[in-house]
Amino acid sequence: xxxxxxxxxxxxxxxxxxxxxxxxxxxxxxxxxxxxxxxxxxxxxxxxxxxxxxxxxxxxxxxxxxxxxxxxxxxxxxxxxxxxxxxxxxxxxxxxxxxxxxxxxxxxxxxxxxxxxxxxxxxxxxxxxxxxxxxxxxxxxxxxxxxxxxxxxxxxxxxxxxxxxxxxxxxxxxxxxxxxxxxxxxxxxxxxxxxxxxxxxxxxxxxxxxxxxxxxxxxxxxxxxxxxxxxxxxxxxxxxxxxxxxxxxxxxxxxxxxxxxxxxxxxxxxxxxxxxxxxxxxxxxxxxxxxxxxxxxxxxxxxxxxxxxxxxxxxxxxxxxxxxxxxxxxxxxxxxxxxxxxxxxxxxxxxxxxxxxxxxxxxxxxxxxxxxxxxxxxxxxxxxxxxxxxxxxxxxxxxxxxxxxxxxxxxxxxxxxxxxxxxxxxxxxxxxxxxxxxxxxxxxxxxxxxxxxxxxxxxxxxxxxxxxxxxxxxxxxxxxxxxxxxxxxxxxxxxxxxxxxxxxxxxxxxxxxxxxxxxxxxxxxxxxxxxxxxxxxxxxxxxxxxxxxxxxxxxxxxxxxxxxxxxxxxxxxxxxxxxxxxxxxxxxxxxxxxxxxxxxxxxxxxxxxxxxxxxxxxxxxxxxxxxxxxxxxxxxxxxxxxxxxxxxxxxxxxxxxxxxxxxxxxxxxxxxxxxxxxxxxxxxxxxxxxxxxxxxxxxxxxxxxxxxxxxxxxxxxxxxxxxxxxxxxxxxxxx
Numbered sequence: 001x002x003x004x005x006x007x008x009x010x011x012x013x014x015x016x017x018x019x020x021x022x023x024x025x026x027x028x029x030x031x032x033x034x035x036x037x038x039x040x041x042x043x044x045x046x047x048x049x050x051x052x053x054x055x056x057x058x059x060x061x062x063x064x065x066x067x068x069x070x071x072x073x074x075x076x077x078x079x080x081x082x083x084x085x086x087x088x089x090x091x092x093x094x095x096x097x098x099x100x101x102x103x104x105x106x107x108x109x110x111x112x113x114x115x116x117x118x119x120x121x122x123x124x125x126x127x128x129x130x131x132x133x134x135x136x137x138x139x140x141x142x143x144x145x146x147x148x149x150x151x152x153x154x155x156x157x158x159x160x161x162x163x164x165x166x167x168x169x170x171x172x173x174x175x176x177x178x179x180x181x182x183x184x185x186x187x188x189x190x191x192x193x194x195x196x197x198x199x200x201x202x203x204x205x206x207x208x209x210x211x212x213x214x215x216x217x218x219x220x221x222x223x224x225x226x227x228x229x230x231x232x233x234x235x236x237x238x239x240x241x242x243x244x245x246x247x248x249x250x251x252x253x254x255x256x257x258x259x260x261x262x263x264x265x266x267x268x269x270x271x272x273x274x275x276x277x278x279x280x281x282x283x284x285x286x287x288x289x290x291x292x293x294x295x296x297x298x299x300x301x302x303x304x305x306x307x308x309x310x311x312x313x314x315x316x317x318x319x320x321x322x323x324x325x326x327x328x329x330x331x332x333x334x335x336x337x338x339x340x341x342x343x344x345x346x347x348x349x350x351x352x353x354x355x356x357x358x359x360x361x362x363x364x365x366x367x368x369x370x371x372x373x374x375x376x377x378x379x380x381x382x383x384x385x386x387x388x389x390x391x392x393x394x395x396x397x398x399x400x401x402x403x404x405x406x407x408x409x410x411x412x413x414x415x416x417x418x419x420x421x422x423x424x425x426x427x428x429x430x431x432x433x434x435x436x437x438x439x440x441x442x443x444x445x446x447x448x449x450x451x452x453x454x455x456x457x458x459x460x461x462x463x464x465x466x467x468x469x470x471x472x473x474x475x476x477x478x479x480x481x482x483x484x485x486x487x488x489x490x491x492x493x494x495x496x497x498x499x500x501x502x503x504x505x506x507x508x509x510x511x512x513x514x515x516x517x518x519x520x521x522x523x524x525x526x527x528x529x530x531x532x533x534x535x536x537x538x539x540x541x542x543x544x545x546x547x548x549x550x551x552x553x554x555x556x557x558x559x560x561x562x563x564x565x566x567x568x569x570x571x572x573x574x575x576x577x578x579x580x581x582x583x584x585x586x587x588x589x590x591x592x593x594x595x596x597x598x599x600x601x602x603x604x605x606x607x608x609x610x611x612x613x614x615x616x617x618x619x620x621x622x623x624x625x626x627x628x629x630x631x632x633x634x635x636x637x638x639x640x641x642x643x644x645x646x647x648x649x650x651x652x653x654x655x656x657x658x659x660x661x662x663x664x665x666x667x668x669x670x671x672x673x674x675x676x677x678x679x680x681x682x683x684x685x686x687x688x689x690x691x692x693x694x695x696x697x698x699x700x701x702x703x704x705x706x707x708x709x710x711x712x713x714x715x716x717x718x719x720x721x722x723x724x725x726x727x728x729x730x731x732x733x734x735x
Contacts, residue, residue: 010079019291019379020262026377029272034134034147038271040249040334041153042123044116045237048160049255051116051174053109055097073109076296084108114256114294114383116156117178122259122381123154124182129264154185155207157241159229161189162206179210186219188241190228203227207244220244235347235357242345248338249274252346254331258293258381266378273373274336284370285362286334287316287326290382299511300608301386306508307517308384310488313376315429320374323425325418327362327372332380335361336370343368353408355537356401359430363410367417388608389551389559392523399524400538402434403531434528441525444571448594449668452574455581456675467584512607518597519564519604526563533658534650550611553621554628558636560605562647568601577672581679615728 008014031037050057058070074081085093088101096105110117127148134144156175158164164172179185191204203224211217222243229236238252249271253259274283290312295305311329319326340346340361348360365372385391405411411431418426454460460467485505492501531537557565575591575598584590606612631639636646654662712727719727 016260016262023266023377023379028266028269028375028377029276031266031269032272034130034137034139034151034268037151037268038249038274039151039247040251040267040271041155041245041247041337042126042251042253043155043157043238043241043245044119044123044253044255045234045241046116046156046158046255047233047237048164048171049116050110050113051171052106052177053113053115054106054170055102058106058109069113070109073112077112080108080112111258116175116255118258119253119255120154120156120178120182120185122257123253124185125259125261125264126152126154126267127182127184129261129267133265133268148184151247152184153246154182155241155244156185156187157189157237158187159190159233159237159240161187162191176210176216179208179216180214183210183212185209186244188244190224190240191221192227201227205240205243231349231351232354232357235349235354238347239345239349242341245337248336249334250337250340250346251334252331253380254382256383257290257332258383260379260381263378263380270334270375270378273375279371281369281371282336282339283373284336284339284365285328285372287320287328287372287374288332288334289313289376289379290332291379292384293381294383294386297386299513300388300391300516301384303508303513303516304384304386304391306488306504308382309491314487314491316374317376319425319429320372323422323429325366325422325425325429326374327426327430328358328365329362330358332382339370340365352535352537353404355404356398359401359405360408360410363408363414367410367413388605391520392559395520395523396527399434399437399527400531400536402431403528404537406431406435406532434524437521437524438528441522444594444597445567448571448574449672451590451594452578452581453668453671453675455578455583456672456679458581458583460582460584512604514596515600515604515607518600522564522567522597522601530650533661534653536650536653550617551609552624554625555637556605556609557625558643558647564601564605568598571598572602574672577676581675613728 008017053069059068061068084104085091085096088104090096090101095101107117111121112118130148130152131144134147139147158175161172161175163169164175175187179187186207186209188205188207191206192201193204194200195202203226205220205222205224205228206218207220208216208218224240228240242250270286270288273286276283290308292305292308294301296302316326316329335346344364346361347357348354348364349357354360362372385394414426415423489501489505492504496504571594575594578591579587611617628638629640632641633639634642636643651659651662
């Protein structure tokens, strides 16, 4: 048999097999027998995200390209779709919606998106893996079934399942279908029942399961003192369901994650890490490696995947050993449940201050004497945001969460109890990253205005000696920033091969990756500073769908104007003024990095927006934007005036010190105004000057543009799409 006949053709299958085989050579504890292994439960908090795609969800077309979700998935997973049709023996694709095949089609699409179906299917591989291991140990079926309930359990904390059921939401039916497919899956929800004529409600934590006969059975109903959701929704959701876990350990899994069968085989090895005493402190949190499975969806998704790869492998590896300051940054960590339920639980949920609830479990663990480990011989799949607005909300949430952390008593306690080296490591591995972004943007701002003020007042000199700009050296120093990609290049080289790693890094640069990352430096800085000054941190639902549609310009403006566009325009105008007034020379060498930042802030939202440069879309965006600017009612989405009032309302909450800080910007404008007044820019000049371009040449150019536009309109339908798009942009800019 030829090797090519047995090697999987799927790139994902090869990746998983390669990782699994390599992980077997890593150091891991010996696996005990099924009877002697530690027990654990998996918990997934769920609110109202997609459970299983319906036919309507898959066929809905909402964008100018007319791309449905199903068509997008068929294109993205072309070989998988071919195999799916072959497996179901479907020759005519119209039959995928037949009564026989519709459920299989919905499941096929759902497990390739960020849905609850994908997460549940992946986590229930744990049960299949344990059954296989029990079979290898020659245990009979009855004993195996008993051990499944004893050693493993899966709980989906769906706090709104009760209201979904009352409202006849189809998502409740999809959740029940999952319970019928996986009998060992449990759903915990909050049930509110009206009591008496007064209308008062009594809240219960309820656990349900499938009875194996197509019906849902209630297992437990625990009366609560009141509505348990008082703070942040996600941690409260986890806390109310914790009482239904029966294992010694709890693994927290997000709704956008998945599991792999081959990795589940190693879970009992990983649980033994809690039994090995490697130091004076007990192992209380075990971190596992993550694989970002959304990297192939778009260029933005690929950037996020590489960013996460850098953090969840290189970053956490170093934070765990040798820095000994890895905390809990999110799922899929495994907790020592007995340790945490006696020390405050795994989730703090106070409104606002615990916005980034995951990290506080790490703080609590360090203060109370726990130890955090990180092992890479098991991986868990994870999805990330794939669109510009989604990533923007995600970064804003993390930045506001970091700002709230810096104001919390947990960080105060860490600052007083950690030794000097671990304290520094914590700072630069946590909130220090966000403070560094604030300082970076502040430095750019100060340097930009300092350069223009020096040029305006003609003081680009020391005494009588004109300064000598070292623009060439600045460019060389800027090139050293590329060295930050070396760790990622090395990691990808080891995992994928050096050529593939080089191609990956090259594609990131040519597709606009630097623009994306510089753009989000400002995102982090803006929301970090705003939350420190004003507060107002809140959870931002990013959505986990595919981004295949164009975002109108007015919506882009509302999203990015205050945080990026205003600053980009301000910097650009300042640099232009500097170019007019400077006499020191080497303008490009001194300002290239500032121009790069300005262009990044202005262009990134549009560069990564589908169909941004399609002329018809540009025209529609312009008309929509004009209507929005002229609107006077209907809320911020319908009126610029109402949006501006809402966007700047937080200034009213500022204290006097914060207001003085923002007032300093007005002083800078006054200084620049004085510099322009003193210059010769507006002085009358009566000397005759020869125009740069003669009138006949201008007339000839205008006539040529008219003829070119006429030819373009005449041959519009005959041109290919790329030609129409390119010529439309050129003619639009020139005219």
